[in-house]
Amino acid sequence: MFAGTMLIGALVAAPITEVKARDWPHVLLEDLAAADAAMRGSHPGAVDHLNPGFGSQLHGALALARSRAGKVDSFAGYWWAMKGYAASFNDGHVSLNALAGAPELPTRWPGFLTGFDGDAQVVMTVEGGPGHPPLGARMLSCDGMDAKTLAARRVGDFSGRWNLQASRIHGGGEVLLEQGNPFVQALQACVFAVDGRETSYALQWAPLDTVQLKKRLADTRRSFRPANGWHTMPGGGYWITTSSFNADPTEPNFNELTRLIEQLAAEAEGLQRSPLVVLDVRGNSGGASQWSLALARLIWGRTAVDALPDSSWVEWRTSEANIAQLRSFLLKLETAPDASPELLRMLQTVTSGMAQARADGVALWREPSQPTAEAAPAGGQRAPAHTGRVVIVADAACGSACLDALDLWKRLGAIQVGVETSADSLYMDVRPERLPGGMTRISVPMKVFRGRARGSNEPHAPDHRYAGDMRDTKALEAWLIAL
Template sequence: MRERWLLAAAMMTAVAAADAPRDWSATLRRDAQAFHDQVAEDHPGPYNRLDPAFARRNDAGLALAMRRAERVRDYPGYLWAMRGYVAGFDDGHVALDVQKPAPVALEWPGFLTGYDGAGRQVVRTVADGVALPIGAVLEACDGVSADRLSARNVGAFRGRWQLSSQRATQGGRLFVDARNPFIARPTRCNFRIESKRQDVTLAWRPLSDAEFDTRFAATAPRARPAIGPRVLADGTRWYAMSSFNGDPEGAAAKALRPMIAAMTRDRAEVVAAPRIVLDLRGNGGGSSEWSQQIARVIWGRAAVDRAQVSSEAVEWRASAGNLATLQGYKTAWEASPDGSPEAIAWAGKIADGIAGARARGEPLWRDASDAVEPSRVNEPAVTPPPAGVFVLTDWGCGSACLDAVDLWTALGAVQVGQDTSADTLYMDVREKMLPSGIAQAVIPMKVYRGRKRGANEPAVPRYRYTGDMRDDAALARWVATL
């Protein structure tokens, strides 16, 4: 009888614990500390002699989160404190990947703004009954200029606000109240409508998740063409690559593989085209192996290797977690019937290098093989394409998409379209779940040495397109004039 009573008491205690409200302040403290410790353990920054303030930034971010924990009572407080911590790195590859979001009751004043090509915040979408025209220019709210307001209320929790691409991507959040307890939402704003000024007292109202998706998308429209080739009427070969996702079983891989195979098979016709367009609209990154494969087809392996010599080296953080991640890549790619031999060899090489550094007690492993073996550099080059090769970019191009732009332009391609996003020299991320199970910490594993493009420096097109990047026909006509 006593045993049954103890069992019942234990079950009641477990149920009570499950039903008890979460201590969000304690949750934030645990997750922020875990995030800090993973950065310290797996990120190359703490040992990067060229970034001596890195560890202090990590410590300062943790200290800010811990101070904010005193005010955190709910999920939104937790979320925004963590986002503020992550934003302090000013690095798109250091991220908080929320896996189990809790509902957040959104509100808006019946309109959203976004950044235009001139860097102004203009009204992009308006609800019925709101007396603001599309295109009205935001000047200030509550005595705070539009630029300062967006930097304070959005940039401080998203990071990299100095980049036009980041402002274009995230600027539409300025008039979305997502219950951030660390900012004050605007109450009265003034707009410029042609030559007139209009003052607006904001009437905040509920914004459903479904309407948010539609309205927010309108603040920064972006084309995402389906991956694949097409031949234009004038013979131009146009290759859309809206993703470089590295999952060998993913949708991007299943579309990219046959496209690259066809490029390889028909190379003579491809390079004889009047122009080749490598369309990266919608591409946010993934695996750089895709762009290298395409470059080998168009310019030849020897030319690609010579172009990559310009990168002095890469240094990997030699942590146990990073080693396991690279070994996992190799195993997964070996198990895939379509796994790239180059990718498998790359993962094996990096894993072996990290293992060797760990055995020697070294925090970083320097991979100088990106400078390429001399024997490969001396391979005869294939005939380069006589036609112009154009790389079409938009403001969302980042990570492996930026690697593609760097490589292809080094080989002679001309960048056209819009400024890209930008990245730091820290790359190749791994994820680890935080103690709460709410989100994963996303942390880079390597740092570039000798990269020509600097940290958080976008790639700027030689020919800038100011029209609607979603208009395929207009883009094709414009490219034909270059």
């Protein structure tokens, strides 16, 4: 199985200035029409008899975005209208991404940003100088609007899934940013709890460049993507980091994880005898499940892993665009020397099965179950080869195939530490749809999961919550060993 970000890479807007005037309402309406057509033509929800409300969701998302066209007179207005459209689906797999060369959003900040600590919004990064609340000050309201409502309207309505703690951790730093969004009010003053007193601060807006924006937002999220790799720990433990499950053979991550699996295969006996194995997935937003399956087989043994019962299955939307996307990825894998034979077989089965189903007029094609290497024993599941502790370190970035990894590892006995993960719907495996305006593309899910034990948009909660900075690996390791 693969999910989420395996099929498309990261998309970053180039920091250039908008130089030519455009009919922005027309661009918005044209791109909305193309996005709506892609969703109706390729999203499994549009033909999913188990989700009869999806048609209304499509209609509502389009109607809301179209209603905003009158306020769109720049790229920023276009961007936030399109962001609101994608957010209406409340699905992390339906996302809007800027293409290289898209105009840069004008960004200003008041000299400090807040982030979420539980339900509270507190100052997490601040520029030196007077007139700013101190680090740790709790935001109560701005311009008469309470902090909770403020965050939901300024960020949640344009990012979606605001009910998830992970979404608030990821997006909370944007509450006090001004980025040209014409659908929210500019802020004048905010009230903070400081040393037991309520103190009002007038907001003094100043430009914030792209480099500083990235750094300041990282401070509010307290998360980062460590390098893939592994090392031994005191007492014979193993710390294994997989910060991405991207399986694109043209990307560096593919070669890094291939080497990692090869190195750990030579350590399989030590892994299985180790008193502690740490699986570090900080920063991992998904990719392909082949990596987490391979790790599980090395740690718990192939026999125990392949004997786990699995009553889930998937159905693929048989659109021409979806089939073409999968065929393109299959061609990449066929030329990669280290491609997983299992993933290759799966893609070959899926592409041919979808093509035949489309020819037969079948809109959703059920992927056949893949036989495992070991049949389940008559007396129940086989005992795992590893009997020591296995601990998963996860943060709010964990989504898609990272969540699938936790599904599997926790069934095998692993415990989770860190913070609550993100979550995904039952629609996944996205393909990119480039929109005609030439500045953005929207991701369109291609398959629907059936029979999954974890519900739609249900996160994984940690068994032990880490209250410190998730970027401090040394402190995190010391805390974990002491558990």
